[in-house]
Amino acid sequence: xxxxxxxxxxxxxxxxxxxxxxxxxxxxxxxxxxxxxxxxxxxxxxxxxxxxxxxxxxxxxxxxxxxxxxxxxxxxxxxxxxxxxxxxxxxxxxxxxxxxxxxxxxxxxxxxxxxxxxxxxxxxxxxxxxxxxxxxxxxxxxxxxxxxxxxxxxxxxxxxxxxxxxxxxxxxxxxxxxxxxxxxxxxxxxxxxxxxxxxxxxxxxxxxxxxxxxxxxxxxxxxxxxxxxxxxxxxxxxxxxxxxxxxxxxxxxxxxxxxxxxxxxxxxxxx
Numbered sequence: 001x002x003x004x005x006x007x008x009x010x011x012x013x014x015x016x017x018x019x020x021x022x023x024x025x026x027x028x029x030x031x032x033x034x035x036x037x038x039x040x041x042x043x044x045x046x047x048x049x050x051x052x053x054x055x056x057x058x059x060x061x062x063x064x065x066x067x068x069x070x071x072x073x074x075x076x077x078x079x080x081x082x083x084x085x086x087x088x089x090x091x092x093x094x095x096x097x098x099x100x101x102x103x104x105x106x107x108x109x110x111x112x113x114x115x116x117x118x119x120x121x122x123x124x125x126x127x128x129x130x131x132x133x134x135x136x137x138x139x140x141x142x143x144x145x146x147x148x149x150x151x152x153x154x155x156x157x158x159x160x161x162x163x164x165x166x167x168x169x170x171x172x173x174x175x176x177x178x179x180x181x182x183x184x185x186x187x188x189x190x191x192x193x194x195x196x197x198x199x200x201x202x203x204x205x206x207x208x209x210x211x212x213x214x215x216x217x218x219x220x221x222x223x224x225x226x227x228x229x230x231x232x233x234x235x236x237x238x239x240x241x242x243x244x245x246x247x248x249x250x251x252x253x254x255x256x257x258x259x260x261x262x263x264x265x266x267x268x269x270x271x
Contacts (some may be wrong), residue, residue: 003059004041006029007164012158012235013069013262013263014263015262017256017259017263019156019258020113020252020253020255020256021256023248023252024180024249024253024256025159026164027164027245027248027249027252028249029071030164030165030230030245031173031249032243032244033230033246034211034238034241035247036230037052037053037208037211037238038238039052039053039054039237039238040052040121041053041055041120041121041122042121042123043121043123044053044123044213045111045123045124045214045216045221046214047214047216048213048214048215048227049213049214050211050212050213050214051127051211051212051213051214051223052209052210052211052238053121053209053210053223054119054207054208054209054210054237055107055119055120055121055204055207055208056119056120056205056206056207056208057078057117057118057119057202057204057205057206057222058117058118058119058120058125058204059075059076059077059115059117059204060076060078060115060116060117060118061078061115061116062076062078062115063078063079063080063113063114063115064078064112064113064115064142064221065113065142065180065183066080066115066195066201068179068180068183069082069142069173069175069180069183069197069199069201070173070199070201070203071173071175072173073171073201073203074096075203075204075205076127076203076204076269077112077115077201077202077203077204078111078114078115078116078117078128078202078203078204079112079114079115079117079128079201079202080112080114080162080199080200080201080202081111081112081133081163081166081168081199081200082110082111082112082113082142082161082197082198082199082200083107083109083110083159083161083196083197083198083199084107084108084110084147084177084184084195084196084197085105085106085107085108085195085196085198086105086106086108086161086194086195086196087104087105087106087194087195087196088104088105088106088153089173090168090269095163100240103173105177105196107159107161108147109140109143109145110137110139110140110159110160110162111134111137111140111141111160112130112134112139112160112166112222113141114130114131114132115143117202117204117216118126119208119210119223124221126210126222126223127220127221127222127223128208128210128222128224128233129222129223129224129225130231130233131224132224132225132230132231133160133163133166133225133231134160134211135165136165136225136230137158137159138157139159139160142172142180142183142184143183143184144185145184145185145186146185146187147177147183147184147187147190147195148193159199164244165225165230165231165232165233166200166232166233166234166246166265167232167233167234167235167240167241167244168200168201168202168233168234168235169200169235169236169240170206170212170235170236171200171201171202171203171206171235172198172200172201173198173199173200173201174196174197174198174201175195175196175197175198175199176193176195176196177192177193177194177195177196177197178192178193178195179197180192180197189252202233202235204224207235208233208235209232209233209234209237209238209241210223210231210232210233211229211230211231211232211234211238211241212224212225212226212230212231213225213226213229215229226232
């Protein structure tokens with residue numbers, strides 16, 4: 001029985017170490033990919049070119065259900081990242097930024113909704129396609145979410161809400177999920193009042209920084225993400241993305257050190 005316990009504990013801790021090592025390496029890789037990057041006010045409109053631009057957003061088509069998923073915004077919303085979560089009973093977390101405590105939450109769905117919007121440059125408007133974010137995070141579409149009670153979070157999954165590629169802070173909203181009844185694929189017999197819905201929006205007029213690969217589709221220059229060039233979006237500039245990636249690297253490094261120490265202790269304890 002002891003050998004079985006050693007194998008189980010050792011295997012779990014090894015997986016934890018591998019997970020944090022992978023996340024740490026990925027954060028460092030993304031940080032390095034932005035080394036020396038600064039926004040270009042007049043980018044060359046060349047298919048396949050890696051570009052970084054920063055400019056005001058113009059919304060041509062609003063993101064689906066943005067009137068209900070965001071709150072108090074008079075300007076049309078081109079895109080919003082969202083999170084659906086349920087409360088963890090009896091658990092609290094510390095909000096260091098606001099020096100308060102709040103109910104712990106477990107995310108069960110997260111994604112991005114977008115319409116059609118552009119960012120202004122000296123060489124004209126560049127359309128932004130956030131679809132790559134959905135693919136890389138295996139993200140949900142809001143209309144396909146089915147709240148059916150206390151759904152477990154996916155193990156080892158980084159939800160789009162916490163994506164390293166998105167740094168939005170200026171237009172955030174927190175609502176009861178009940179507000180989205182009829183938008184999500186809900187069961188009318190399920191109480192959604194205690195579940196959370198959070199969103200971070202990009203309304204018209206936002207000064208948005210976009211980093212990605214330029215493509216020219218039927219004469220329309222569009223920035224999107226590719227396997228070679230990730231898509232980064234920020235309403236705080238490139239530096240906000242870099243700061244976020246540094247914090248991630250530090251956090252994963254600490255967790256990796258703790259998991260490695262726990263692995264070493266378990267080996268000694270059971271040897």
